[in-house]
Amino acid sequence: MSDASHTESGRSATRVKVCGVTRESDREAVVAAGADAVGVVSDVPVDTPREVDADTAADLLAGVPPLVTGVLVTMPTTVEAAVGLVEDAEPDAVQVHGGLSPGELGALSRRLSQDLVVAVDAGADDVRDYADAADALLVDSVDAAGGGGTGETHDWERTREIVADLDVPVILAGGLTPDNVAAAVETVDPFGVDVATGVERVEGGERVGGEKDHEAVREFVAAATRREVAA
Numbered sequence: 595m596s597d598a599s600h601t602e603s604g605r606s607a608t609r610v611k612v613c614g615v616t617r618e619s620d621r622e623a624v625v626a627a628g629a630d631a632v633g634v635v636s637d638v639p640v641d642t643p644r645e646v647d648a649d650t651a652a653d654l655l656a657g658v659p660p661l662v663t664g665v666l667v668t669m670p671t672t673v674e675a676a677v678g679l680v681e682d683a684e685p686d687a688v689q690v691h692g693g694l695s696p697g698e699l700g701a702l703s704r705r706l707s708q709d710l711v712v713a714v715d716a717g718a719d720d721v722r723d724y725a726d727a728a729d730a731l732l733v734d735s736v737d738a739a740g741g742g743g744t745g746e747t748h749d750w751e752r753t754r755e756i757v758a759d760l761d762v763p764v765i766l767a768g769g770l771t772p773d774n775v776a777a778a779v780e781t782v783d784p785f786g787v788d789v790a791t792g793v794e795r796v797e798g799g800e801r802v803g804g805e806k807d808h809e810a811v812r813e814f815v816a817a818a819t820r821r822e823v824a825a
């Protein structure tokens with residue numbers, strides 16, 4: 595990464611992606627809070643309240659304004675399937691979870707005009723094998739099927755080593771919240787951070803999956819970037 599990405603303190607300005615947006619009002623809140631990227635989950639073989647159908651994904655991504663990155667988050671089983679999805683949804687960037695091999699991801703990357711973010715399991719031994727195929731690695735706490743949105747943190751010290759070892763930008767994900775994201779940034783020094791469940795609405799003590807708490811979104815972006823909370 596070039597020195598231009600670092601502030602005078604030496605720490606890079608942390609980019610923020612808010613993932614699992616399912617509603618226009620949440621997309622607007624995420625953009626208004628100053629997030630750099632909006633993630634929309636579609637066509638995943640896991641049961642998640644953050645998944646939307648292909649038409650909704652395309653509509654949500656089409657409404658992401660200039661200078662903010664609309665990210666299609668998906669779990670394709672083949673390169674061809676991924677290319678078809680991307681053609682329909684027209685995102686600015688693509689984030690892939692699941693079973694594609696580094697070779698298949700390289701082939702997918704060559705077929706796309708968009709940047710490819712590859713999600714990897716923070717606990718896996720082969721994280722570094724994916725770096726060559728990716729424009730960025732999303733180091734996440736994944737479930738048994740390879741999906742994200744677990745709300746679980748992982749060993750940040752290990753992810754810090756990955757950041758230090760690799761040239762590719764690393765996005766930290768997994769269990770981040772407005773309360774822990776500053777410490778996560780301090781520990782890992784990632785290129786960016788990503789959150790889904792940690793900014794969802796809580797009602798009667800229960801999380802409302804797929805719906806964002808707009809105040810929590812503002813707090814998260816502020817804490818991740820050390821900006822003042824927007825009024």
Ligand SMILES: O=C(O)c1ccccc1NCC(=O)[C@H](O)[C@H](O)COP(=O)(O)O
Pocket residue numbers: 612613614633635638640642643644645667668669691734740741742743744745746767768769770788789790791792
């Ligand atoms: O969010 C999901 O339910 C999901 C399902 C399948 C594949 C990916 C998914 N989310 C991808 C993300 O980028 C999440 O923001 C990331 O995994 C962090 O999630 P969380 O731990 O809930 O903050």
